[in-house]
Amino acid sequence: MTNNLEENLDNLNKLLDKPDDLLIRKFSIRGSEHQCATVYIDGLADSNYVRNNIIENLQIQRGKIQIPQNKEMLFDVLNQELLSSTTLETGLTLDDASNGILSGNTVLYIDGIDKVFIIGTQGWEKRAIEEPVTESVIRGPRDGFVEDLRTNMTLIRRYIHDPNLRFKTHQIGRRSKKNLVVTYIADVIHPDILKEINRRLASIDTDDAPESSFIEQWIEDDYLSPFPQLINTERPDKASAALLQGKVVILLDGSPFVLIAPSTLGTAMQSPEDYYERWTIGTLLRILRYLAAFIAIFLPSLYIALVSFHPGMIPSNLAFSIAASREGVPFTPLVEASLMAITMELLREAGARLPKTIGQTIGIVGGLVIGDAAVQAGIVSPIMVIVVALNAIASFALPAYSIAIAFRIILFGFIILSGIFGLYGIIIGYIMVNIHIVNLKSIGVPFSTPFAPTFFKDWGDLIFRKPVPLLTERPRYMQPNNKKSTVKENKE
Incomplete structure (x- = not known):
């Protein structure tokens, strides 16, 4: 910064290359010859707030406040008596001013002073609080996180009125300089977990983090694992419950998905609705989810192993029925299951990418038409269509989308192993998956806990x-x- 107003404005214009949405308003402070200028980005800052609370206060005579001629005294008078803003900081460098402007603040330059005021005037458009799309519940709160960081912090404070609730801000991205907030309850969380998370966040070196998934992939223990080592959620009640358990919640500006760390396999299988219903219903729902997880991983591979290698293990009447349905099918059960599983994944991906109303239609009609046509053409057997359909329904019953994707990836591995080695291949794959889960950690906490280590x-x-x-x-x-x-x- 220099003492010359015009020189400071020229340096700022050169740094930002004179953008069209950069608004500069020069004026004189009332009753004096002091020249000053407000600078902000149109659309990021609230122009009405700038006009009513900054420019008007400096241009219109109010009360008996005397404007001093001394520059240093002028800076103190503006700070203490004229600028009515809840957020008011001092900038000493060009970087301070540019970062403040690009964050939605307004910078006040004063001729003859080599520092500026950075005034909080954020006023961009933001999405209203709505019900979460990815985690709907029958009974429970209907509010969800949005893309605005301050709104998300407020939602958490509405659930937890504890003076020990802490929000610590980090800045992520060399160029984007986005705000990231680490949230925890000071007298509950273990200090080693908090220290490790802050260490990993400090190691992030990237230009931008457009979504919280970038943060997740940077700080997770094993980025090659298909299992999510941090849970993401749109629900403030779920995030608040995690905080009360001694976990950390990470909020990123611009993302409606917050991260919960550390995470375990057991927490990934739970839903907030488990606690909103009676304990008998909550227990039943959890048992159904674990059954759904078993079906989502093992059902097609078990069918392949039994039909191809161990038909003697199938009851006679069922074996005759399966043999009759497979009559005329030109493919082996391995190829048959792989074709149907890939087709189901294509339909699922197409339905997710299309508009909501069309996507649901594509998923239902496409599945019915393709399945029926494949059976009529003799490409696949009816029993295989039933197996793959049950497998797809079971994967939808899982509460966390990220864990469902992991199970869908593992599914193809088990299909291949069962097609080559039969039940022995399934057992080998099961042992390998368990070894991986037991060795996996989330921010230093074993992913398999409380199963192993046992609590x-x-x-x-x-x-x-x-x-x-x-x-x-x-x-x-x-x-x-x-x-x-x-x-x-x-x-x-």
């Missing part, structure tokens, strides 16, 4: 869900500073 006290909220009055402790595997979650125990 029996955490099993009451794993596959089965204890009644709410009995959920008095936070997960032991998180090693929280405050293990009790009930008011009675905390008072004691």
Whole structure:
């Protein structure tokens, strides 16, 4: 910064290459000869706020405030008496001014002073709070995170009114300079987990992080694993529940998906709705999800292994029925299952990319037409269509989209192994997957916990869900500073 107003404005224009949406308003402070200028980006800053709370305050005489001629005294008077803004910072360099302007703030230059005011005037358009699209529930809150960081922080504060709730801001991206907020409860979280997350965030070196998935891939333990080591969610209630368990929630400006770390396989199979219904219903839903996970991974491969290698294990009547349905089919069960699984993935991807109303129609009509036509043409057997359809329905029953994708990837590996080695191939694949899961970690926490390492006290909220009055402790595997979650125990 220099003491010359025109020179400072010229330097700013050269840095930004005189963009059309850069608005510069020069004027004099009332009752004096002090020249100043406001600079902001149209669309990022609230122009009405700039006019009413900055320019008007400096141009119109109000009260008995005297404008000093001394430059340093003028800066203090503006700071303390004339500029009415809740966010007011001082910038000393050209980078400070440009970063402030590009973040939606307004910069106030004053001739003769080598520093500027950076005034919080963000006022861009943002999406209204709506029900989450990817995590709908029958019973529970209907609000969801949006792309605005401050709105998302407010949503969390609405759920947790704890003075120990902390929001620590990081800046991500050499060029985008996006704000990222690490959220946690200070007297609950284990300090080693918080330290490790901050260390990994500090190691991120990229030009931009357009979505929170970039942050997830940067800080996860094993980027080659198909399993998600951090859970993403659009639901504030789910994020708040994770904070109360001693976990960390990461919010990125511009993304409606927040990250929950660390994560385990058990938490990926849970839904907020498990706690909003009675414990019997919540337990039943969880058991159904684990059954759905088994079907989504093993059903096609079990069919291939039994039909191709172990027909003696199939009951006689069922074996005769399968043999009759396969009569005239030119392909082996391995090729048949692979063709149908790939076709189902194509239909699923096409339905996701098309507009919502058309996408649902394509998924239903395409599946019916192609399945029926394939059976009529003798390319696949009817039993195979049933197997693949059940497999697809089971994958949709999983609450987390990221874990469902992981199971769909593993499915093809099991299909190949069963087509080559039969049941022995399925057993080998199962052992390999388990070895991988046991060795996988999420921010240093074993992904397979509380199964392995075993924390029996955490099993009451794993596959089965204890009644709410009995959920008095936070997960032991998180090693929280405050293990009790009930008011009675905390008072004691």
